[in-house]
Amino acid sequence: MSDLFRLDGQGAVITGGGRGLGRAMAQALAAAGAGCVLVARREDDLAESVKLIESAGGKAVAVVGDVLDPEVAPRAVAACLEHFGSVNILVNNAGQLSIAPIEDTPDEDWQRVIDVNLMGPFRFCKAVAPHFKAQKSGKVVNIASVLGTFGVGESSAYCAAKAGIMGFTRSLAVEWGPHGVNVNALAPGLFNTDMSxxxxxxxxxxxxxxxxxxxxxxxxxxxxAGTILYLCSKASAHVTGQVIHVDGGATIA
Ligand SMILES: NC(=O)c1ccc[n+]([C@@H]2O[C@H](COP(=O)([O-])OP(=O)(O)OC[C@H]3O[C@@H](n4cnc5c(N)ncnc54)[C@H](OP(=O)(O)O)[C@@H]3O)[C@@H](O)[C@H]2O)c1
Incomplete structure (x- = not known):
């Protein structure tokens, strides 16, 4: 049974792998045998993530860049192919938040939050598409939020983006189901990171x-760790288009 959760020989791209949830998910995937490509803007954070993974016996490389730069997703996929031989897993985790009443939210802040949380995953999915389709397999995990399921005030762009990524997940799951690709979303509740x-x-x-x-x-x-491993491994072979909340029960209370 434990083979269900092994990722040996697989290549994974994790956006926002420099710290927080992205780093922890990359550590989990690397511990299961995946080679990880970590993408973020801060080089020092990425270097620390790579060091942590390597010191635990895993494999990781860093790609420094902004997910909104159209060159970055193809560069990350190319790095995955070069270092690990294939790209099998994509975790769209890079995200940003903006908190302000709607009338005090500059258009640019709204657009940035929508773009990082939605355009970023769109670009990375486009970049893995030919590979996932050619190999007739692949795993996409989009990191949503409980704030895509229920609302809080002064977070309109973030709540819209996180609800949007759930719709994006369902659409792509339908589109890529016949190609053997699973597309799911993981919606965290409150976690202890820089963002929160x-x-x-x-x-x-x-x-x-x-x-x-x-x-x-x-x-x-x-x-x-357990949920990302499940969604990226054979254990979730027949699971697609789902949003899995990892929130201590916040969304059912
Ligand atoms: N923490 C929570 O309670 C919570 C709850 C629900 C959902 N989430 C979601 O979980 C994901 C990770 O959040 P977190 O708490 O780990 O946040 P975090 O600690 O702020 O880390 C965010 C990561 O994303 C990267 N990033 C942000 N903008 C980027 C961009 N434009 N291009 C490339 N990388 C970018 C950051 O690196 P650089 O700044 O170096 O680029 C960093 O590595 C996000 O999607 C967030 O919305 C978090």
Whole structure:
């Protein structure tokens, strides 16, 4: 049974692999045998992720770039082919958040949040498409959020983008099902990363959010390891177009 979760000989591209959830998911995939290509803008963060993976016996390389640069997705796929021989897994994790009332949200902030969270995955899916179709297999995991399922105020672009990525996931799952490619979304609840630092630094906000989590606490990045491994491995062979919430029960309470 444990073979179901092995990824030996596979190549994985993980956007936003420089820190936070992307780094933890890359560590999980590398520990299962995948060679990982990590994409982000900050070179020092990427170097640290590569070091952590290699020191645990895994394989990883860094591609420095912005997911909105049209050259970056093809470059990441080329790096995956060059270093690991194939591209089998794509984790669209790079994301950004903007918090402000709608009338105080500049158009550029709205557009940036929509673009990073939606255009980025679109570009990376386009880049893996010929490879996944030719080999008649592949796994795409789009990182959504519970905020694509329920709303919070002052986060209109983020909630729209994360709901959008769920629709994108379902459409591509239908389109690529006949090609043997699984496309799913993983929707985290509150996790302890740089992105959510504002919540962790403001006790009343943290307490209010945790009060709505049946398990009574937030997640740590390593809590995603099992779910990402499941969605990227043979274990999820017949699962596609789904949104799996990893949120301590926040969306069912
Ligand atoms: N933390 C949470 O509670 C939570 C909850 C639900 C969903 N999520 C989602 O989970 C994903 C990861 O979030 P996180 O908490 O790990 O965030 P994080 O700590 O801020 O890390 C985000 C990663 O994405 C990269 N990134 C951001 N914009 C990029 C761009 N334009 N091009 C390339 N890389 C970019 C960042 O690297 P650079 O800045 O170096 O580019 C960084 O490596 C996001 O999609 C987020 O929306 C997080």
């Amino acid at each position: 630092a504002g919540v962790f630094q403001t006790q009343p906000i943290y307490d209010a959010i945790v009060a709505g989590i049946p398990r009574g606490t937030h997640g740590e990045p390593e809590d995603l």
